[in-house]
Amino acid sequence: TGWRSRSPLEVQCVAAKNELQKLLLADDQHGKHLENDELTTVRRNLQTQGVDVPYESICKVWEKLYKLTFLNRALTSAQQCRKAFYHRNIACNAVECNDVVLFWRANKMLEMTSNALRLQIMNTEAQRLEKEVKQYLEDLSHDEEKKRNLITGKRVELAEELRRVRGIQGRG
Numbered sequence: 001t002g003w004r005s006r007s008p009l010e011v012q013c014v015a016a017k018n019e020l021q022k023l024l025l026a027d028d029q030h031g032k033h034l035e036n037d038e039l040t041t042v043r044r045n046l047q048t049q050g051v052d053v054p055y056e057s058i059c060k061v062w063e064k065l066y067k068l069t070f071l072n073r074a075l076t077s078a079q080q081c082r083k084a085f086y087h088r089n090i091a092c093n094a095v096e097c098n099d100v101v102l103f104w105r106a107n108k109m110l111e112m113t114s115n116a117l118r119l120q121i122m123n124t125e126a127q128r129l130e131k132e133v134k135q136y137l138e139d140l141s142h143d144e145e146k147k148r149n150l151i152t153g154k155r156v157e158l159a160e161e162l163r164r165v166r167g168i169q170g171r172g
Helices: 008-026 036-048 055-086 098-142 144-151 154-171
Strands: none
Touching: 008 036, 008 055, 036 055, 055 098, 098 144
C-alpha cells in the first residue's frame, strides 16, 4: 500500500517547479506574474527535457511557488528585523520591518478565525445538547414508571432524610 511512482501530472509539476525555481534564483525580486516570454522559455526548456507541460499547469505551479517564495522572503526579512531590534540598530540601518506587520496581521486573522470557529462549535453543541435534553424530558413525561422512580428513588429518600436531620440540628 502506498505510492510506488509519481503520476504523469506529478512528474510535470515537479519538472515545472524545478525550472521555475531556476527562474526565481536568477531574478531575486521577480514580480507576481510571469511574462509571456518567460512562460515560453520555461515551456521550451521543459520540452527539451522531454516533459510536455501545458501553459496552465506552469501558471498554477508558478502561483504556488511564488506564494511560498514570497512568504519565505517575508519570514527572512522579519527575522532580520528581529535581529536588528535586539542589536538596537533599526534606526541606524534603516531596516524596514513591514513584514513584521504582515505576520502580525496574519496571526490576528488566525486568532479571530479560530475564536469564531470555537464559538460556532460551542453554539452548535449547545443547541444539540438542548435538543437531547428536551427529547429526554419529553420521553420522561410520557413514561409514568420513570416519573415514579424519580420521585421515589433512593436519592429522594436520602434528600428527605437529610432535610429532617438538618431540621433537628437547627432546633437544637
